[in-house]
Amino acid sequence: MPESAKPRVAVVGLGSMGYGMATSLRRAGLEVIGCDVSADSVKRFVADGGKGAGTPAEAAKSADIVVSVVVNAAQTETILFGAGGVAETLAQGAVFISSATMDPEIARRLAKQLEATGRHYLDAPISGGAQRAAQGELTILASGSPAAFAKARPALDAMAAKLYELGDEAGQGAAFKMINQLLAGVHIAAASEAIAFAAKQGLDIRKVYEVITASAGNSWMFENRMPHVLDGDYAPRSAVDIFVKDLGIIQDMARSQKFPVPVSAAALQMFLMTSAAGMGRDDDASVARMYAKVTGTHLPGEPN
Amino acid sequence: MPESAKPRVAVVGLGSMGYGMATSLRRAGLEVIGCDVSADSVKRFVADGGKGAGTPAEAAKSADIVVSVVVNAAQTETILFGAGGVAETLAQGAVFISSATMDPEIARRLAKQLEATGRHYLDAPISGGAQRAAQGELTILASGSPAAFAKARPALDAMAAKLYELGDEAGQGAAFKMINQLLAGVHIAAASEAIAFAAKQGLDIRKVYEVITASAGNSWMFENRMPHVLDGDYAPRSAVDIFVKDLGIIQDMARSQKFPVPVSAAALQMFLMTSAAGMGRDDDASVARMYAKVTGTHLPGEPN
Known part of the structure; x- marks a missing residue:
C-alpha cells in the first residue's frame, strides 16, 4: 500500500x-x-x-x-x-x-x-x-x-x-466476550472466597498461592489477581464495578433467554456487596477484602 | 539403606x-x-x-x-x-x-x-x-x-x-486440599454454566473452548474437563458425587466457622442437581449436561 x-x-x-x-x-x-x-x-x-x-x-x-x-x-x-x-x-x-x-x-x-x-x-x-x-x-x-x-x-x-x-455478523464477538466475562467474574469471586477462607483457618496464604497455582484449583484469574491480596495492594488495575456491569449483563441475557445461571448470579452478588461497601472503584481483588472484613479475617495490609 | x-x-x-x-x-x-x-x-x-x-x-x-x-x-x-x-x-x-x-x-x-x-x-x-x-x-x-x-x-x-x-500437625494438609477442592468445584460448575450458556446462544462450543483457553476466563478445570463436553463423553474420570462430598465438607467447615461461602454454595447446588438427575456416578463434566437438559440446549452426543 x-x-x-x-x-x-x-x-x-x-x-x-x-x-x-x-x-x-x-x-x-x-x-x-x-x-x-x-x-x-x-x-x-x-x-x-x-x-x-x-x-x-x-x-x-x-x-x-x-x-x-x-x-x-x-x-x-x-x-x-x-x-x-x-x-x-x-x-x-x-x-x-x-x-x-x-x-x-x-x-x-x-x-x-x-x-x-x-x-x-x-x-x-x-x-x-x-x-x-x-x-x-x-x-x-x-x-x-x-x-x-x-x-x-x-x-x-x-x-x-x-x-x-x-x-x-455483529453480536458474535460480544457473545464470546460475555462467556469469557462470566468465567472471569466467577473465578475472581471464587479466588476471593477461597483465599479469605484459607486465611480464616490460619493458613499461610503465600503458601496457598504456591500450592493452588500448581494444582487443579488454579485459574488465570487466581494466578493474576491474588498477588494483589498477598501484597495488600488494591490500586485498581481493573475495578470491581467492571464486573458489577459485566455479570449484570450476563444476568440480563440469561433471564431474557430463560436460562438459569446460579453460579455467576452468586458471584455478581459478591461484587455488588464489595461495591456497596465502598470499594467499587478499587481493584477487583477487593472482593477478598470484603469477605475478610465481613468475617473479621486478617489479610495483609488490612486493619482487622 | x-x-x-x-x-x-x-x-x-x-x-x-x-x-x-x-x-x-x-x-x-x-x-x-x-x-x-x-x-x-x-x-x-x-x-x-x-x-x-x-x-x-x-x-x-x-x-x-x-x-x-x-x-x-x-x-x-x-x-x-x-x-x-x-x-x-x-x-x-x-x-x-x-x-x-x-x-x-x-x-x-x-x-x-x-x-x-x-x-x-x-x-x-x-x-x-x-x-x-x-x-x-x-x-x-x-x-x-x-x-x-x-x-x-x-x-x-x-x-x-x-x-x-x-x-x-495433621489437619493442615487437609485444609490446603479443601481450599483446592473449593476452587476446583466452583470452576467445574462455572465451566459447565458457561459452555451450556454459550451453546444456548448458538455459539460453536469448540471455538468457545479455543478462545477461552487462550483468555483470562481460563481455568485448569475448564481446560481439562470441557473436552468431555465437546466429545459428549461422560465416562467417569472423576465423578459428580466426589464434588457433592467435597463441596459439602466446605459447607460444613464454613458454617461451623460462621464464614459465608455463597459462590461454592451455589456450585454445590449444581452438583447436587446433577446427582439428583441421575448422573452422580458420571463424569463431573455432567454438570454441563444438567444445564443443557434443564434448558433444552443441545450439546454434542445428547438427545435434545
Missing part, C-alpha cells in the same frame, strides 16, 4: 486502553486522530505527536476507521448517534470498530442502525490490560461482515497479537 | 488411585502388601507380583508404613479403628499415611487418636489422576510431625512428583 493510501484512524476514548491502542496504531505508521471527553488526555496525545479532535464527529470526519474504546453500550451509542457523534460525519464505506463489552443484542442493533446509513460496523471486544494495549498485543474477539473486516484490517493488525474472527 | 532394611508398605484400598500408588511403590523396590474390600482387586495385585492381605490388620502386621487410599473420613476411620483395622496390629513407631480428602478437624482427631497408641499419622491428601498415581507423579499435600515425615519419606518419594510439607 503506497504511503498516501494509508488509512486514517480516529480513536475515540483515550483512557488507559484507548491511549495504548492509539499509540500502537501510530507505531504501525497510521495517521491517528485522538478524541476524549477529557481535554487533558487529548492534549497529552497531541504532545506525544498525535492529532486531536474536540468531538467524535470531528475526529471521524476524514477517517477511514474509527476505533471506539469506551466502557459500555450506552457510551458507544452516544459516540455513534449522539450530538457531535460519529454518524454525523463518517464517510460512506468507512468502518466503526466497537471494543466495548456489551449485550450481543445491543451490538446487533447498533450495527444494523449504522449499516443502514452506508457505513460498516465491526463488533470487536478486546481482552488484555493497558500494557498489552500499548504494545499492540491485545486479544480481539471480532465479528462482522467481510467488508467490515477488510476495511478494519490495518487497525486490527496494529492493535492485536491475537485476532479471533468469530462470525459474519 | 541396605536391602534388608527397606521398609515394608501396606496399601489399603486398591481402586484406580491406590492400585497405581501400590505399583509405584513396588517399582521403587519396596515390598508392598495390598488390601481391598474387593477380593478381585487383591487377586489382580498378587497376579501382578505383589502380596495380598485379607484385612487392614493383616496387611499392617509387618508394615513400617501403611498408605490408606480411600474416599472419605468414614472409610479412613474404619480402616484404622474398625474391626480388623490397622490399629489392631500396626507396630509401635510405624506410620499411617492418610490420603483421603476430609474435614481438617477429623484429620486432627484421627491423628490424635492414633498417636496416643504410639504410632505416627501423616495427613497427606493427594492430587492428580490415576495415570499420575501409576507413574509415581502425584502431588501430595502433607502435614504431620517430623517423625511421621521421616518414617513416611521412602513411600512419599516413590509416589509423589511434588511433595508439599505444609506444617507439623
Whole structure:
C-alpha cells in the first residue's frame, strides 16, 4: 500500500486502553486522530505527536476507521448517534470498530442502525490490560461482515497479537466476550472466597498461592489477581464495578433467554456487596477484602 | 539403606488411585502388601507380583508404613479403628499415611487418636489422576510431625512428583486440599454454566473452548474437563458425587466457622442437581449436561 493510501484512524476514548491502542496504531505508521471527553488526555496525545479532535464527529470526519474504546453500550451509542457523534460525519464505506463489552443484542442493533446509513460496523471486544494495549498485543474477539473486516484490517493488525474472527455478523464477538466475562467474574469471586477462607483457618496464604497455582484449583484469574491480596495492594488495575456491569449483563441475557445461571448470579452478588461497601472503584481483588472484613479475617495490609 | 532394611508398605484400598500408588511403590523396590474390600482387586495385585492381605490388620502386621487410599473420613476411620483395622496390629513407631480428602478437624482427631497408641499419622491428601498415581507423579499435600515425615519419606518419594510439607500437625494438609477442592468445584460448575450458556446462544462450543483457553476466563478445570463436553463423553474420570462430598465438607467447615461461602454454595447446588438427575456416578463434566437438559440446549452426543 503506497504511503498516501494509508488509512486514517480516529480513536475515540483515550483512557488507559484507548491511549495504548492509539499509540500502537501510530507505531504501525497510521495517521491517528485522538478524541476524549477529557481535554487533558487529548492534549497529552497531541504532545506525544498525535492529532486531536474536540468531538467524535470531528475526529471521524476524514477517517477511514474509527476505533471506539469506551466502557459500555450506552457510551458507544452516544459516540455513534449522539450530538457531535460519529454518524454525523463518517464517510460512506468507512468502518466503526466497537471494543466495548456489551449485550450481543445491543451490538446487533447498533450495527444494523449504522449499516443502514452506508457505513460498516465491526463488533470487536478486546481482552488484555493497558500494557498489552500499548504494545499492540491485545486479544480481539471480532465479528462482522467481510467488508467490515477488510476495511478494519490495518487497525486490527496494529492493535492485536491475537485476532479471533468469530462470525459474519455483529453480536458474535460480544457473545464470546460475555462467556469469557462470566468465567472471569466467577473465578475472581471464587479466588476471593477461597483465599479469605484459607486465611480464616490460619493458613499461610503465600503458601496457598504456591500450592493452588500448581494444582487443579488454579485459574488465570487466581494466578493474576491474588498477588494483589498477598501484597495488600488494591490500586485498581481493573475495578470491581467492571464486573458489577459485566455479570449484570450476563444476568440480563440469561433471564431474557430463560436460562438459569446460579453460579455467576452468586458471584455478581459478591461484587455488588464489595461495591456497596465502598470499594467499587478499587481493584477487583477487593472482593477478598470484603469477605475478610465481613468475617473479621486478617489479610495483609488490612486493619482487622 | 541396605536391602534388608527397606521398609515394608501396606496399601489399603486398591481402586484406580491406590492400585497405581501400590505399583509405584513396588517399582521403587519396596515390598508392598495390598488390601481391598474387593477380593478381585487383591487377586489382580498378587497376579501382578505383589502380596495380598485379607484385612487392614493383616496387611499392617509387618508394615513400617501403611498408605490408606480411600474416599472419605468414614472409610479412613474404619480402616484404622474398625474391626480388623490397622490399629489392631500396626507396630509401635510405624506410620499411617492418610490420603483421603476430609474435614481438617477429623484429620486432627484421627491423628490424635492414633498417636496416643504410639504410632505416627501423616495427613497427606493427594492430587492428580490415576495415570499420575501409576507413574509415581502425584502431588501430595502433607502435614504431620517430623517423625511421621521421616518414617513416611521412602513411600512419599516413590509416589509423589511434588511433595508439599505444609506444617507439623495433621489437619493442615487437609485444609490446603479443601481450599483446592473449593476452587476446583466452583470452576467445574462455572465451566459447565458457561459452555451450556454459550451453546444456548448458538455459539460453536469448540471455538468457545479455543478462545477461552487462550483468555483470562481460563481455568485448569475448564481446560481439562470441557473436552468431555465437546466429545459428549461422560465416562467417569472423576465423578459428580466426589464434588457433592467435597463441596459439602466446605459447607460444613464454613458454617461451623460462621464464614459465608455463597459462590461454592451455589456450585454445590449444581452438583447436587446433577446427582439428583441421575448422573452422580458420571463424569463431573455432567454438570454441563444438567444445564443443557434443564434448558433444552443441545450439546454434542445428547438427545435434545
